[in-house]
Amino acid sequence: MLREGTGFKRVIIATGFTDLRCGIDGLASIIQNKFQLTPAEVGTLFLFCGRKSDRIKGLLFEGDGFLLLYKRLVPESKYQWPRNEQEARELTQEQFHDLMRGFNPLQKGLIWDVNPKRIG
Numbered sequence: 591m592l593r594e595g596t597g598f599k600r601v602i603i604a605t606g607f608t609d610l611r612c613g614i615d616g617l618a619s620i621i622q623n624k625f626q627l628t629p630a631e632v633g634t635l636f637l638f639c640g641r642k643s644d645r646i647k648g649l650l651f652e653g654d655g656f657l658l659l660y661k662r663l664v665p666e667s668k669y670q671w672p673r674n675e676q677e678a679r680e681l682t683q684e685q686f687h688d689l690m691r692g693f694n695p696l697q698k699g700l701i702w703d704v705n706p707k708r709i710g
Contacts, residue, residue, distance in 0.1 A: 598650070599633035601681045603695070605672040610640035610647050614656045617649045625678040629656075636678075637689075639671040646671075672696045 608620065618629035621636055629636065629651060636649045644667060648659035663669070672679070672694065685695035 597633070598635045598686075600631070601635045601637065601683075601686045602627070602678050603637045603672070603681060603689075604639075604678050605674070605696075606676040607641050607673065608638035608647075610638065610642075610645065612638075612647075614649065614658050617647065617658075618656070621649070621678075624676075627678060635659075639669055643668040643671055670694050 604620065604625070609616075612620065617636065617638060620638075621627050621629040627636075629649065632651055632653045634651065638647045638649075639645070640647075644665075645660065645662040646669060648657075648661075650657045650659065669689075679696065681689065681695050689695040
């Protein structure tokens with residue numbers, strides 16, 4: 591579901607580090623207070639990455655409530671999340687697909703490498 595990225599009007603990533611212990615209210619507060627964006631925007635997926643680069647959280651408002659997503663990659667795989675800026679960046683559909691396929695959406699570079707011998 592998340593990998594295909596269908597059904598999202600916008601995808602916005604919070605560059606830098608986010609405390610992934612936050613739940614729905616904490617992430618919505620970050621979106622609103624830190625980035626001055628509206629967390630209750632139907633169809634907008636907000637993505638966050640913590641200090642451990644093998645997991646991300648997503649927040650999506652579906653009109654009748656929030657959906658909290660959590661993805662942890664297989665061992666030895668990591669996201670190379672954009673870390674040098676503390677801002678929210680909107681991704682194009684192509685950049686989102688790059689992120690989900692293992693590339694840094696803001697620069698061309700490997701985010702995670704799946705070792706096929708470890709899967710299965």
